[in-house]
Amino acid sequence: MTEATRRERLRAETEREIRQAARALLVERGRDAVTLRAIARELGITAPALYRYYDSHDALLRQLCDDICADMAAVLYADLAADTSGHVGCQVRAVCRSFRRWALAHPQEFALVFASPRDPLDTDQFGSVFLQLAGRLIASNLVVKHADDEVPEVLHEDLARFQQVLIDAVSVHGVTIEDDVLNLGKIYHVVQSWVRLYGHVALEVFGRFPFAVSNPEPMFDSMLDHMLSEIGFADD
Amino acid sequence: MTEATRRERLRAETEREIRQAARALLVERGRDAVTLRAIARELGITAPALYRYYDSHDALLRQLCDDICADMAAVLYADLAADTSGHVGCQVRAVCRSFRRWALAHPQEFALVFASPRDPLDTDQFGSVFLQLAGRLIASNLVVKHADDEVPEVLHEDLARFQQVLIDAVSVHGVTIEDDVLNLGKIYHVVQSWVRLYGHVALEVFGRFPFAVSNPEPMFDSMLDHMLSEIGFADD
């Protein structure tokens, strides 16, 4: 069965251990603790050996980002699947809550993936996760509600492109979106929802609300309510 | 006039140069380039000498954060003052735009101050800047519009405390807020506005919109419009 040679198996195993060690260091002692020497120490090898697996410390960190995104995606998908209500509104709510929960439980990972200046070109898995989830949820049965003329005309081009990206993303998985379900107005509100979701979660993770919030969860839920009703998921 | 001794003046000057060098390094070559040795090199001294001014590298970074906040505050206040329209809605818009402009022009600073995991205890100047600006603008003549019962009851306590903090913050500067102008519903919407403002700006700075936005400014302005109308600044 395993076509891999002995050497390939060992290499894959070592690579797995490297990622695992890097992740543990990030979680337990922060971004700056993810050093080549610390990772190597964990594996019982020397630092230069890691260059057989990654071109540089930077490349390893990028890999780490991708791993984090993949793991987060798995969590989000799982929590989405756990919602058996059949109501899209509930599903959206479940995913948003899942995102917040994940971010609060993994602040270092969140900071690395979602709050580091980076070139917009290099994309990790996050983009596709977002597209898959958003696309899937939108495609289901979102009530058509928003007129295109609500959104400024300058944005039409970008939003139309994003619309196409969304359609392509879900069509890869066999789902098709009818044109009347996904208009520009709706796309715009999806983006606005992402702004609010991300804004709240990041502020909470980074402790940047302008006052001490003793219990942020109801505030988040309240924000979600407004967000969902605004986007048309009011009584789903 | 200058009561300071010669030594005190020299010390203050050196400290100023340290901050200046640290800032330049952050701006030009990123957070990781702000090293004690690099700063010392810039001043023509040796690294251990910096320990006469700061307890550690970490303490220096914290000072850097405060400096950044102070500078940003100065920019925001200036842009606020530059708006001579007399309309509070225009002033809020001016400050929000100023915040976005500053963040885009200073991504490294923004990331350091607004997107680093930190203990919520240690507060830099940002909190007071926010309070001053928000308080001042709210105090002016915001149309009463939002009922308290819109906000979940669990939030009342936190929001009431924040309300008091706001009142105190502006009263220090001689401004008083009448009770009927600042109710919990309004406070809640102020917080929600901060969520959206921060969310958009951070997403733009970090390139984390789910698709390539070729021209984010109109999207920001559009968001601002919705935000202001929601908070009651519609036709000010």
Next chain:
DNA sequence: CGGTTTTAGTGAACGGTGTTTACAAGAGTT
């Protein structure tokens, strides 16, 4: 099988980092 190539790992080295320590030299004080 025997010889060759490919590979994963080592150890030493280079220049960089934060931090501590012992020490010098000047400024301020009495």
Next chain:
DNA sequence: AACTCTTGTAAACACCGTTCACTAAAACCG
């Protein structure tokens, strides 16, 4: 002038990313 306080230095320690020459073992091949 003698003394103290302050600001700097140089040396050292342990850590960092990275390069390079080298070894030993695995894989390949005639």
